[in-house]
Amino acid sequence: MLGTVLAGNRGDGDRPALVLHLHPVTAMRFKAAAVALALLTTTAGCTDKPDAAPDKVAYATGFGAVGRDAFIWVARDKGYFAEARIEVDIQKGTGNVPNLTMLKANEAQFAAMDFAGAELLAGQRKFTDWRAVAAIHQQTLVSIMTTADTGITKPTDLKGRTVATATGSVSEVLFPAYAKLAGLDPASVTIQGTQPTALNGLMAQRRVDAISTFLLSRKALETTSKKSVTVLPYSDYLKNLYGNVIVTQAGLIGSDRDLVQRFTTAAPKGLRYTLDHPQEAAEILNRAEPTAAIPAAVGEIEAMKPYAEPLGRLDQKRVTDGLAELQAGGLSADQVADFSFCSGTPTAGCS
Template identity: 25%
Template sequence: MNRPLLLATLGASVLAVPALAQTHINFALDWRFEGPSAPYFLAIDNGHLEAEGLSAEISAGQGSLDAIPKVATGAYPMGFADMASLIKFIDQNPDAPVTGVMVLYDKPAFAIVGRKSLGIEEPADLEGRTLGAPPPDGAWAQFPVFAEAQGLDVDSITIEPVGFPTREPSLAEGNVDAVTGFSFTSYLNTVRLGIDPEDMTVLLMADYGLDLYGNVVIVNTDFAEANPEAVTGFLRALAHGVRDAAADPAAGVAAIASRNPALDQDLEVERLEIALRDNILTDWVMENGLGNIDADRFASSLDQIAMTYEFNTEPDPARFFTDAFLPDDGSLSME
């Protein structure tokens, strides 16, 4: 066979070989498609997942207690959930194949959101006033830790149970002086009801003694054991997505809007900017990189959880989080 014919034959053979299939990951969010979910969609749209040989389908959720079982059962290999909820789930289901692999919210969004005109400017102002709190609310679950850290006289605070749909309207109408909730949710919802942003007070519990971590990427450990490179690749792509969202929040929200045309883009840009500033790109993350934990802080957070939750067994930090899948190539740096 002469050389040109040989090369042509080899070329045809190469073209005949099917492209290697991408690893597909179904990812379970904890909540709706809102501004803070932009990094996932930017990881897709900007080609970061494709560069890792991955594709992904991002699914909305109904809270951490919805996302965690989805991953633990293997229905979804990866997801996003609140660290405290994950810790309690694993304590109650010690054989569940699920763990945290990347912290995205270095500071949780748990907050007290109040109004200056109603006398709320600092934690001590809650004494003698009325606090609206939905009983299932994650921020309300952490309120005893916050109150103890601030030395509040809880007996002097009137707790008004409110539903999620009536929480911010109650604050806007002045029926309560403050509410528990996610910082970027309760703040924006109240402002949308006509309250002047200058009248709003947001007390992020992480700034007042709460050592808990916020939301983390979780993984089914059976999937991770079989596909460690895929898990690391997903985390690296997500880190690039975070960086892209920080560089252009409007583009991040536009990526969400392409999946949800009814989205209020201006509102979600503001929500994303708040989450990036207060929860994701914290001073610790800017110094140490995205995704990992501080061992001493994590131990303290377990002690704080034990203040309001009785562990079935002695908590083992290694059971709740591992850094084994975090990329070590510098891609987690947010500088």
């Protein structure tokens, strides 16, 4: 039995009021249901935030607007960031030091950069307040590239030759370690520093014997030189180094972990779509940045396919072994990466 209904005075006239006296057990059940409903309503509001304004963040690309960075425009165009309640201002980055400077100054909250180069900078204690949260390339994409007419087919063929590379780039910084592991005395090679945009022209004109740059540029060098190109990847010897990664401010992980998780879910979705639809991804990039030529972007996206899986994954042992290869100032893996976002447990973005 639910309870007893009694008539009582309401205090505003002679009309009686109905008072429901519930059975004690029934009353407890009603109270429990009311509490559960209140908790459900509160929890749903905190987790889903259907009416919450999107978080606004700035993201710096690895370098300019090229195929390897197209995925971030794709993630925005396809609505993956909108689904994650994030509004992204995409800035064209200009390399590790400028991108790390942007993070330090809070001009960007996320950025792409070459992981090995950033690790070396952290080892020198120049930039330390950052952490990698997702991988873009599972191996370093730095390489030696040369046209077939030079006769260079292996690292030891570089002895006595001139190699051009971007001044201060990770290609230049990593060359001594690569050369030693490949059985080549790095002092026997002349390194010529130059602007990144000048590399293909120098090689095409045979003003140098080889260039050190990202292997994704192979198609562009073939187009410029009108010759077949030989590629000697650094990853043949530096096996534990990642290529580009997504990094964020260490402080942001502590202050707004949910934002970082949402970002590292949305961005790899854009990478997945880009790898599966290179032509469309290149067209999306070109619409946003008309100077990004579609054929070149498609070439880079196609070239990076073998190096992107497993999507987003950062492995703690590989990072530790990579730091040992770099001899990066005694750093530990957790000083350069947070493995709780893309460590191998599948999420909506990382695989």
